[in-house]
Amino acid sequence: MGKRSLFTPYIGFVVLLGFVTSACTTTQDANEGLQLRYVGKSADDFFIKHGPPKTKYPLDNGKLIYIWSERPTIQHVPASSNTTVNLDGDTAYASTTTTPASEIIIQCEVKIIASETGMIEQIEAHGDTVGNWETSRCAEIFRIRSES
Numbered sequence: 378m379g380k381r382s383l384f385t386p387y388i389g390f391v392v393l394l395g396f397v398t399s400a401c402t403t404t405q406d407a408n409e410g411l412q413l414r415y416v417g418k419s420a421d422d423f424f425i426k427h428g429p430p431k432t433k434y435p436l437d438n439g440k441l442i443y444i445w446s447e448r449p450t451i452q453h454v455p456a457s458s459n460t461t462v463n464l465d466g467d468t469a470y471a472s473t474t475t476t477p478a479s480e481i482i483i484q485c486e487v488k489i490i491a492s493e494t495g496m497i498e499q500i501e502a503h504g505d506t507v508g509n510w511e512t513s514r515c516a517e518i519f520r521i522r523s524e525s
Contacts, residue, residue: 402516404505410521411487411500420491430489439493444503447518449484452509483508485515 415423420443424430430443456478463470486504491497508514516522 401512402521404502404513404515407505407513407515407519407521408501410516411502411519414519414521415489415497415500418497420489420495420497423489423497431486440498441491441495443489443491444486445489446486446504447484447514449482452481452483454479454481482506483514485518487515 420441424443424445427445428447429445431446432444434442436442456476458473458475460471460473463472483506484504485502485506488499488501488503489497490499502513502515505513505515508517511517513521
């Protein structure tokens with residue numbers, strides 16, 4: 378009994394896609410880029426450019442922790458089906474697997490620790506989902522590219 382998949386011609390495409398996406402940015406890339414770009418800069422300048430923080434928490438030592446977040450977007454993923462046909466002599470048996478539709482929430486959230494004078498001392502992705510085109514939404518919105 379031979380087993381053939383209707384999607385066998387697409388294996389090369391999937392392998393090619395793997396090579397293309399291997400250069401995508403990650404949350405680690407986003408964190409490194411955020412630190413290089415914003416540490417030592419004014420938190421006010423960050424908020425003027427990207428919008429106000431979602432929350433602010435004062436620390437006992439006078440520093441402030443800010444959480445900045447973009448508005449989440451929702452991507453709708455349609456349902457899909459995959460059919461495999463098994464041949465046994467002159468008889469074909471079809472088996473179909475269906476994945477239901479779903480939604481993916483896309484959002485970047487950043488944690489900033491600022492000094493008493495308002496200068497950014499630490500900044501990192503606090504919540505980072507997959508983006509629209511990259512594996513890191515934070516890398517997308519802050520336009521940080523992978524070095525690989």
